Amino acid sequence: MMKAVVFNPFSGLSGDMIVASLLDIGANKKLVKDAMTSVGDVDVQISKANKLGISATKVKVKSNNDQVTSYKKIIKMIKESGLGDSVIEDSVSIYERISDAESKVYETPKDRLRSQDVGGFDAIADVIGACAAFHNLGLDKCEIYSTPICRWEWFENTTRGGPPITSPIIMEIIRNSCLNTKYRTGPVAQETINTTGVAILAHFINECNVFFPKIQIKRVGYGEGGKHPEIQNLLRTVIGETDEKLISDRIDVLEVIVDDITGNALGNLIQELMSSGAKDVAVTPANIKKGRPGYMIRVMAHPADTNRLIKKMVQEKGSLSTMVMPVKRLITNRQIIPTMINIGRNRREVNVKIATDTRGSILNISAEFEDCKKVAVELGVSVKEVIRMAECVAWSRLSGIEKKTYSCESKKRLD
Template sequence: MKALIFDPFSGASGDMILGTLISLGADRNEVCEAIESTTDVSVSIEKVSKKGIAAVDVNIIVDRETHSRHYHEIVDVILDAKLPKPVEKDVLQVFEILAKAESKIHDKTLKELHFHEVGQKDAIADIVGSCTAIRNLGAEEIFCTPINVGGGLVETSHGTLPVPAPATLEILKEGGLFFYGNGKREMLTPTGAAILSHYAKPIENMPQGKAVSIGYGAGKANIDNPNVLRIMITEIEEPISTDRVEVLETNVDDVTGEVLGNLFDKLLKLGARDVVIIPATMKKGRPGSIIKVITRPEDSPKIAREIIRETGSLGIRVLSTKHRFVANRKITTIEVDICGQVFECRIKVAEDKNGEIMHISAEYEDCKKLSQATGMPLKEIIRRVEETSWDAHLKK
């Protein structure tokens, strides 16, 4: 799995995040075009040395700054930029994280909310550029180690505030990110916190894997330690395979058991990976059922159509899942001695990606036939087949 891991041992800000992503290989032309199409700035990107570490330094050059903006004004700026839809969605969600934190701290509605520092052109540029760069790198997962927020006090448009600033702390709380304080100045800005909160899952330690590439983004602080943000692309080895699925779900309360049984078989023939029908109590105490189907995303439309045709449901919920973990499965045949006779029986073998056997199960229909042929109880046939199978595989 290709994972993007932020390591903010010296804090994070919007320009530091943008610098690390460009250092890591994000297309700087695409990033600059996105920024300059959104707001009236120019972008300067250069290499600098921070305490001996080569890092990318991004400067957003603003000719004329605007006054503070209302939240809805920033939303309009983003929508007017006509960014690619996935990037636009991410940018709006980052600003929503900022807005909700500021709204709570200042006890203002989103409609009343003014952005000061994060409403300026350079902050908009940092967020648009970072969201564009992350999409450009195409990581499957994004993680963040504990963030150094610094310490002491910071000067803001609202006066002198403790570090982390109240809005920053609120974002950390809502995002569930791990953090600690080490230093005498602000090391994590609200913009940096919002970007990391939107994208990254918190981790306490680096996961086991192989570093593919590493980047450093320069901060502006002049401190004893290197003021850089480190980021890396890591190949994290997953012992279990994955595939992509969707879960379709609907509630019905006027469908007979015969219809549901027929639907069950039809959906499996159409390619459903699994079908579950759960008894439920509906409105006004009526008995009903919850139909849940696991399917490949490309099969969802035809399966949803069949559910509607057969049950009369007016809508099918799609429970989006990024992926599921699956064992590699194969069916093979084993010879088993039962009452002095040797029979063949099929078994299902589940393995991880390294070939390690995780589970063995006897094929029901074959075991049923052996039970009928020998007169031995079905559960004993299953036990013997699986026991023989494990013994045979462990000897290999």
């Protein structure tokens, strides 16, 4: 079975609520607290709470420095914190997501941004704490889901003026995440979500659904928000197991139809899109309006790369419109292992790709073509023979069969 995690923000969402819910579910308190206090002068208090009859964990972060830090300095402090590589990488990515949103909303270069909402040391501690707890629980190996964020709108005054209802930064983060189509409002005239919480959730989740996925629940944790005593200001996090044998992933499929492009320009466009982050590009001949022959260009992209790839198509081709379709795909676990093979008296290394399901069962073994081609050209043998030998050796190693080397002369095959 595969582990799955569901964040259920039924009554609010903030950075400290995410940390608290992960602690409530079993994350190591000392490890998380040490991580949160590793950057900036902050005090972190972790306690149990009872919110309208529901037992929960509460995390309170107090900054002893009211200074608002620039995004550039925040990234530098996180990278120099001495935390684990995974925690640093995720924390930086979350702040990059926030800075991208704020830069767009306020039309200000990222290196000049200084946010009162997320530039304080308490917000930095929340981001780092959430990432530390996430990896401490091993959730990076799980499928991560969320139900729609239930939030309530309000007006407030900031240094930039009074924004309408919810912060424009939050709206921009939601728009560029799996959360964007699942946004909804609640019946109470007050706000219960913040920028840090939304950015953390947007970074980690793979999919957002109205209903819980089909899982066998193993653990449940609640994180208290500490505000709005008249409602259950709580975040619920659930860890369970699913029968899925493959990993689900969310990508965008971009489609554009063209009829005025040469073969050379089409080949160049494909190369440009792949080098700009596209997962794959496919071109299909098509009959379009007025019976003209044309091409349908289909691009598979990570949602975070969608806008950049659309811009690239406009620059290269002048496309006036692009269809964007969010889709779910099922993928295998993939691992590259170096495999030694003997060809005559020559010993060479070839990389082999191993595909497995979530239970570890081998689904496919495939030798890397470019590696095999290089060996074949160098030693004057066929690519087909190099591929066969590399895959046989890999199957032998991974199937627990006695390791053997296969040569072109013997042409031995795996039984």
